[in-house]
Amino acid sequence: MGHNFPISSSQIAIFFLLSFFAITLVSGESFEYARTLDRKLYGLKKEKLSHFRLFWHDIYSGKNPSAMKVVSSPMNSSTLFGAISMIDDPLTEGPELSSKLVGKAQGMYASAAxxxxxxxxxxxxxxxxxxxxxxxxxxxxxxxxxxxxxEMPVIGGSGLFRYARGYVHASTHKLDLATGDAVVEYNIYVLHY
Structure with a gap:
């Protein structure tokens, strides 16, 4: 019941050539692990420089501290070498804790010297x-x-600060050596889109 049609070698060559192009078009992807992207496709426009002036309140004392030592210095050290603290510190517009809250400094710091x-x-x-x-x-x-x-580096960010880079200047506004409480002025200079 089958029909036998003679197939020429040029037809076979055309079939393989078309198959190769079809496979190439369907895959359409490079198998390299990295590629360059057009930033406009991701909504990245002109980069701008912003300055923020904030006050960081590191509070160890009271009923609701914002900083907590999680690892004590393992040795008798005047620099507290090895101590680690976790923080959820208020960031305010002014040096008083009662001034407008604009965010939180969340993370940790360790005595590394x-x-x-x-x-x-x-x-x-x-x-x-x-x-x-x-x-x-x-x-x-x-x-x-x-x-x-x-001076400390800004190494990134999220949201409106994706691809951020820059630096901060920190200067102590107030320090209580008895409690460890501190208010530090942060001036942030950040390049972002």
Whole structure:
């Protein structure tokens, strides 16, 4: 019942050529692990530089502390080398805790220096007000606590701060050595889209 049609070698070549193009068009993907993307496709427009001036309240005392030591220094050290604290510190517009709350500094810091008080800071500044509500700025760096002015890098962010980079300047506004409570002024300079 079958019909036998003679197939020429040129027809076979055309069939394989068309099959190759069809497979190429269907797959359409490169098998490389990285590729360059057009940032406009992701809504990334012109990059801008923003400045934020905030006050960070690190509170160990009272009924509702915002900072808590989770690891004590394992040795008798004047710099508390090895101590680690977790934080959920208020960020306010002014130096008083009663001023407008604009976000929280969430993360941790560890005493990472043996010969001076130097902290490794790992924090997200999570904003809760205005157009930045829900966005974060990520800070990771060295904080030499008793220096007048400390600089730490901004390494990223989320929301309106995706692809963020920049730096912060931190300066102590108030420090209570008896309780460990501190108010630190943060000036953040961040490039973002």
């Amino acid at each position: 043996q010969e001076e008080v130097g902290l490794l800071m790992i924090m997200n500044f999570a904003f809760t007000q205005g157009k930045y509500n829900g966005s974060t700025i990520t800070i990771l760096g060295r904080n030499k606590v008793f220096s007048d002015l400390r």
